[in-house]
Structures are given as structure tokens and as C-alpha cells.
Amino acid sequence: MTNHHVKGIFLFLQGRNIVVFYGSQTGTAEEFANRLSKDAHRYGLRGMAADPEEYDLSDLSRLSEIDKSLAVFCMATYGEGDPTDNAQDFYDWLQEADADLSGLRFAVFGLGNKTYEHFNAMGKYVDKRLEELGAQRIFELGLGDDDGNLEEDFITWREQFWPAVCEHFGVEATGEESSIRQYELVVHTDVNMNKVYTGEMGRLKSYENQKPPFDAKNPFLxxxxxxxxxxxxxxxxxxxxxxxxxxxxxxxxxxxxxxxxxANDSSLVNQIGEILGTDLDTVMSLNNLDEESNKKHPFPCPTSYRTALTYYLDITNPPRTNVLYELAQYATDAGEQERLRKMASSAAEGKALYLSWVVEARRNILAILQDMPSLRPPIDHLCELLPRLQxxxxxxxxxxxxxxxxxxxxxxxxxxxxxxxxxxxxxxxxxxxxxxxxxxxxxxxxxxxxxKSQFRLPFKPSTPVIMIGPGTGIAPFIGFIQERAWLKQQGKEVGETVLYYGCRHEREDYLYREELARFQKEGVLTQLNVAFSRDQAEKVYVQHLLKKNKENIWKLVNEGMAHIYVCGDARNMARDVQNTFYEIVSEFGSMSQPQAVDYVKKLMTKGRYS
Structure with missing residues (x-):
């Protein structure tokens, strides 16, 4: 973790007590970290949100030298229990570290999804590992579930987290949550347009002057x-x-x-501009009021409001409660203001209203502005509050x-x-x-x-593969089958290649039909099993076809050492498929249900089920 461009976290924290690290892949953990660091001022504390990739954390233990210091970790789990890209170095360091963190006080909030096998693995690991290294947990691990209501999970945890902090440090809240601007607006009237961002993610003019390597901060056009x-x-x-x-x-x-x-739809962008009476081509910058912060702007600046709303900001997802809270002050109608404040509150009635009026009704920021005629916030504050477009x-x-x-x-x-x-x-x-x-x-x-992903064909081409992917879940398997065909052309011995694919109607949405037929004819695709869920009275899904061919599947897995791949809707299909494998293993392996579950889990550990 001693990267040449990173700074020691201890030196950077001078004058602050609370640092909130985030492991974020889609921006939500970063958003939660910003909210927690902003909360700190209510308790007479100073906070900062920090990307672990940008700091050297080997001096974490020195945080104990700072009065009332606390490290909070908002950690999302990505993929199959993996850290997010920006938390990979931190994760590696934690695994290898034998650091003594006995002076460090910490708390962890994890962001995960219960439909995945390794629910909140990263949050759980960080919480456990910090304690093993001697750090003191001052509040219990929070586990947010994106399959349920992540926002509510976070608010519920945060509600109990701050009283625990107050008790630990002997501090008190200084009254109501106040709305504090994090950035100040600077409008550029005579700006050199060559210095204005037009949608680039990192370096100015990077789209005109493309230089490898290409990554999240430097995408290729x-x-x-x-x-x-x-x-x-x-x-x-x-x-x-x-x-x-x-x-x-x-x-x-x-x-x-x-x-x-x-990019966002230009008509949505124009409507926001119209409703707020703004010239969207105004060039501006939002500059961080905390001059020592590593994050100078919420998105690349200087830029125009049009560019920000088109390329940098999420204007289509229902806004989170903190956005509603901050916007409430701009509603001139008392009823609308009260409604916004209520939805942002932690009261049961407020949570229910937020769930029905915003989340379930899928109201984005434009819909909220349209349905609340008195709510007309300054566009710069709105741009500060909206999350980044991912x-x-x-x-x-x-x-x-x-x-x-x-x-x-x-x-x-x-x-x-x-x-x-x-x-x-x-x-x-x-x-x-x-x-x-x-x-x-x-x-x-x-x-x-x-x-890069962990989803890989077996090292030996002769190993059989069983691929299960309904709908667009077929995508990686088209790549897999193309590769097996290529290996066969190279004279390699290629094992059985079995596909279970599902769609609604044979005549409507049978994807890559010609390609699959060709692969089957060439003998690359040895079995093609297709489930059409809506072509008959009784719905047929991929798991039904797996059951139908259960003996063949057991033979491939048990004797052929086949690798199993599942891609597509994790919420239902992947779970149903896994349960089907438990049944097959239990029946043909003469195992009890717990033994069958253990057998499948071992396949996962060995990388034979992904």
C-alpha cells in the first residue's frame, strides 16, 4: 500500500477526527461515506470521506494520537464476495498486515445483496480483521441489503451509530441537522473553452488525445x-x-x-433546465470549501450545467433521502417542504412515505420537481447533491x-x-x-x-463445461463457445460443451439462434437445451431442463469433473439453479441435503461452480 502517489492518512487527517473510507463500485458507498463525514459537524467533530486507493494506510494506527479519532469503513462487496476495485489494495494490505492497530477505534457499514452467495463478505471481513489486528469496535457492524432497501438499512444503522459515538467520546449533538454546502459555485464568464470539460472522466481533452492504458479514469472511445x-x-x-x-x-x-x-437523454436534461429557469450552457465550477480535501470538485470542472447533467450526474434514479432533506429548504409551499422533510426523517411514517412516493413510484428528480411546483432549488446545489452517473x-x-x-x-x-x-x-x-x-x-x-473477471473457462480444454444462462445471460457463453470452437480448430481435444438457455418465446427472443445451431452442427456445442417459458400453458425454465437431464449432469460433474457456469438474473434463477444442483447431488450422490449443499459449496471454492 505504499504507492508513490499516495499520502499517509495520518498527516492528511490533521485537524480532523473522523475519516470515512469507502470501497465503492457504483458510487453508493462513496455517497454514504460523504453523508457520514458531513454528519460529524453536528457533534463538534470534523470528518472527511476518503478513497483508500489514494492514501497509504500503513500509519492507520497513529490515528490514536488524534483526539476523538475514529475510522469508519463503508465497504461494498462486488461480484462473488470480492472487494471493489478501489478497495483491492486495502484488502490485500489487511490480509498481509501484521500491523498493531490497538489504538484505532472503528466502525463498519457493509453494502451487499442477499441474493448473492457471499452476502456482504467485504464488510464482514474488514470488521473481523480490524478487531484481529487489535482495533476497538465502537459500534456494531451494519449490513445493508440492496435486494431489500439499502437506504433504509443505512439510515437505521446511522441513527444508532451517532449516539454510540457521542457516548464513547462524551460529546453531544449541536441541535438540528443543518444544511451545509460542501462546494461553492464559481461562474466563468470569459473562460477559454479549451479548458472546459465536455464529458471526459479524468484528463481534460482525453477524448481528443487518447493515450493508453485505458481504465475507469481514462476510457477508450x-x-x-x-x-x-x-x-x-x-x-x-x-x-x-x-x-x-x-x-x-x-x-x-x-x-x-x-x-x-x-449519457442521459437530452430531453430530460432540457426539462430540468427549463423547470429551474437555467441557461444550461453556463460554464461553472463547484469548488470544495474544505481546501485541504483531496476531492476538489464533485465532478470534472470547469464544465457547463448541460455537460454535468448529461455525462456526470445520475438524474434518472430516485434520489436518496439526504437529497430530499437538503432540497426541502427551497420549497416555498409549507406542505411540500414538510413532505420532503418527513420523507428524509427516520420516523416510520416518513420511511413509508419515501418508499411509496419515491422508490416504488420510481420518481426521479425531474418527476419530483414536476410534482412539487414550489420546489425550485438553485441548479448548482442540485448538481452538488445528485450522485455521479455510473x-x-x-x-x-x-x-x-x-x-x-x-x-x-x-x-x-x-x-x-x-x-x-x-x-x-x-x-x-x-x-x-x-x-x-x-x-x-x-x-x-x-x-x-x-x-477483469473471475469467470474463466477451465485451464484444460478437455474439461467439460455446463453453461446456464437465460435471456441476455447467454452473453459470456457465446464467447466461451467461440473460444472452444477456436481451440478445436487448433487441434486441441475439447470436452463436452453443454448449454442450458432460456427465453420467453421461441419465435420472438431466441438470441443467437443461427450461431448456436452452427456451433451444434460443427460439434462444438455438444448439447443445446432451450427452455421457452411462455410458449405453453406450463412455464418451463432452465432449472426444469436441468432436472430432466439430471443423470447426465451428475455424470458430467462427478466423473467428468465438469465446470458449471451460471449467468443472468441472480435474484431468482441463480438460486433456483443452485437448489436444483443440491437435489441432483443429493439423489445421485446418495447424500443428505446438508452434505449435498456442502458438496456444491466445495465446487464453488475450487472454482468449478461460478
Missing amino acids: AQVTENRKLNEGGERHLMHLELDISNSKIRYESGDHVAVYP ARYYSIASSSKVHPNSIHICAVTVEYETKTGRLNKGVATNWLKSKVPQQGGSSCLVPMYVR
Whole structure:
């Protein structure tokens, strides 16, 4: 953790007592960390949110030299129990460290999702490991569940966390939560437009002057060379896109993810500008009032409001309660102001109102402004409060052995009507849908980078594979099958390649039908099992087909040492598939239910079930 560009956390904390570290992949943990660090001033304490990647944490133990010091960790779990990208170094350091942290006081809030096998693994690990290294836990581990209501879990934890801090340090709250601006607005009237950000993620002009290596802070602008509709009829739009990565030095492997940075719909941006009576092309900067902070701006500045609302800010998700709380002061109608404050409160009635009026009604910031005519906040404060627009991850649907200069994506557009009768559209999928290359037309560019994954074909090509992926969950398996076909062409012995795929209707949304038929004809795809859930009275899903072929599956797993891969909707399908494997193992392995569960868990540990 001694990276040349990082600073020791102890020196950086001078004048502050509370540091809130965040391990964040989609921005939520960072948002929670900012809220906690902002809370500190109510108790006469000074806080800062910190990205562990930017500091050397080997002097964490020295925090005990600071009066009333406390380290809080908001840690999200990513993927299969992994740390987020920005917390990887910290995780490695914790694993290797034999540091004595006996003077350190800490608390942990974990962000996870109960549908995943390793629920909140990162939060649990950090909490346990800090205690093992001698640190003192001053408040119990909080476990947020994104499958339930993460915001409510956080608020409930935070409500009890601060009284525990007060008791520990003998401090008291200094009255009501007050709204404190973190950034000040500077409007640039005569600015050199070459110094203004127009959507870049890191370096100014990085889109005009592209330099590898490409990553989250320096995405590559890939040309869209193909964008075709995969389904016939039906309400949904399923598409296959190809991104040209030649001359980028980007390498990928089958099973990796591609991250793309989308843009918000210009009509939503314009409507926000209109409703707030703002010239969206005003060039401005939001500068951190805490001059010592590492985070100078909430997003790249100077920029225009239009750019910020288009490329940098999330304007389509329902805003969290802290945003409503801060906005309430701008509602001139007493009823609207009270309603906003109530929804942001921790009272049961307020939580229920927030859940029904904001979350379940899927009201985004524009809908809230439309439905509360007296609420007209200054646009700069709104831009300060809204979370960052996040990159979207897609499983790569190609093999780099076959397509070294191109990355394929398979996606379905998201579009639904809300309880208020509004039509909400998924940001990234509808933006991708519009990226249609025109002959001789202007270029179609997508800012992207590759994120490595643990989802890998077996080292030996002769090992059988069982792939289970309904809907767009088929994406990585197209890459896997392409790779197995390539290995076969190279004269390698390729094991059984079995696919279980599911869709709604055979005639509507059977994705990659021709390709799969070709792979089957060539003998690469040895078994193709397709479940159509809506073509008959009785719904058929992939797990039903697994049960039908249970003997064959047991043989492949038990004798063939097959690797099992599951991709797609984690909430239901992955769980149902796992339960089906428990049944198969129990029946053919003559095991009790607990033994069968243990058998499957061991497959996971060995990397044979992912």
C-alpha cells in the first residue's frame, strides 16, 4: 500500500477526527461515506470521506494520537464476495498486515445483496480483521441489503451509530441537522473553452488525445461497427453491438466485463433546465470549501450545467433521502417542504412515505420537481447533491481468440411505465440503442474500458463445461463457445460443451439462434437445451431442463469433473439453479441435503461452480 502517489492518512487527517473510507463500485458507498463525514459537524467533530486507493494506510494506527479519532469503513462487496476495485489494495494490505492497530477505534457499514452467495463478505471481513489486528469496535457492524432497501438499512444503522459515538467520546449533538454546502459555485464568464470539460472522466481533452492504458479514469472511445436487433417482434428490444478496439492496446479474455459510460437523454436534461429557469450552457465550477480535501470538485470542472447533467450526474434514479432533506429548504409551499422533510426523517411514517412516493413510484428528480411546483432549488446545489452517473457493466459476448480487435455486447433495452403514468427508460441501454453506425455518417463512439473477471473457462480444454444462462445471460457463453470452437480448430481435444438457455418465446427472443445451431452442427456445442417459458400453458425454465437431464449432469460433474457456469438474473434463477444442483447431488450422490449443499459449496471454492 505504499504507492508513490499516495499520502499517509495520518498527516492528511490533521485537524480532523473522523475519516470515512469507502470501497465503492457504483458510487453508493462513496455517497454514504460523504453523508457520514458531513454528519460529524453536528457533534463538534470534523470528518472527511476518503478513497483508500489514494492514501497509504500503513500509519492507520497513529490515528490514536488524534483526539476523538475514529475510522469508519463503508465497504461494498462486488461480484462473488470480492472487494471493489478501489478497495483491492486495502484488502490485500489487511490480509498481509501484521500491523498493531490497538489504538484505532472503528466502525463498519457493509453494502451487499442477499441474493448473492457471499452476502456482504467485504464488510464482514474488514470488521473481523480490524478487531484481529487489535482495533476497538465502537459500534456494531451494519449490513445493508440492496435486494431489500439499502437506504433504509443505512439510515437505521446511522441513527444508532451517532449516539454510540457521542457516548464513547462524551460529546453531544449541536441541535438540528443543518444544511451545509460542501462546494461553492464559481461562474466563468470569459473562460477559454479549451479548458472546459465536455464529458471526459479524468484528463481534460482525453477524448481528443487518447493515450493508453485505458481504465475507469481514462476510457477508450470505441467505434460502434455493428448494432443489430436480435429479436423478432415482442415488446422488448434485444441488441447485439460490436465495439472496435483496434489500436487501443486493450486486451480481454472470455468472461470479462466491458464497462461503458452512458449519457442521459437530452430531453430530460432540457426539462430540468427549463423547470429551474437555467441557461444550461453556463460554464461553472463547484469548488470544495474544505481546501485541504483531496476531492476538489464533485465532478470534472470547469464544465457547463448541460455537460454535468448529461455525462456526470445520475438524474434518472430516485434520489436518496439526504437529497430530499437538503432540497426541502427551497420549497416555498409549507406542505411540500414538510413532505420532503418527513420523507428524509427516520420516523416510520416518513420511511413509508419515501418508499411509496419515491422508490416504488420510481420518481426521479425531474418527476419530483414536476410534482412539487414550489420546489425550485438553485441548479448548482442540485448538481452538488445528485450522485455521479455510473459506468454500466456488460458481460462480453465474444472471444478474444476469435475477435482480438472487437468486443461484443448483448443487451436488452429497459423501458417501463411507473405508477404515476410516466415512461421511464434505462439510461445505458436506450443510449446504446441509438448508437447505430451510418454509412459515411458521423462516427458512433462509446467510452469504455475492460474489467477483469473471475469467470474463466477451465485451464484444460478437455474439461467439460455446463453453461446456464437465460435471456441476455447467454452473453459470456457465446464467447466461451467461440473460444472452444477456436481451440478445436487448433487441434486441441475439447470436452463436452453443454448449454442450458432460456427465453420467453421461441419465435420472438431466441438470441443467437443461427450461431448456436452452427456451433451444434460443427460439434462444438455438444448439447443445446432451450427452455421457452411462455410458449405453453406450463412455464418451463432452465432449472426444469436441468432436472430432466439430471443423470447426465451428475455424470458430467462427478466423473467428468465438469465446470458449471451460471449467468443472468441472480435474484431468482441463480438460486433456483443452485437448489436444483443440491437435489441432483443429493439423489445421485446418495447424500443428505446438508452434505449435498456442502458438496456444491466445495465446487464453488475450487472454482468449478461460478
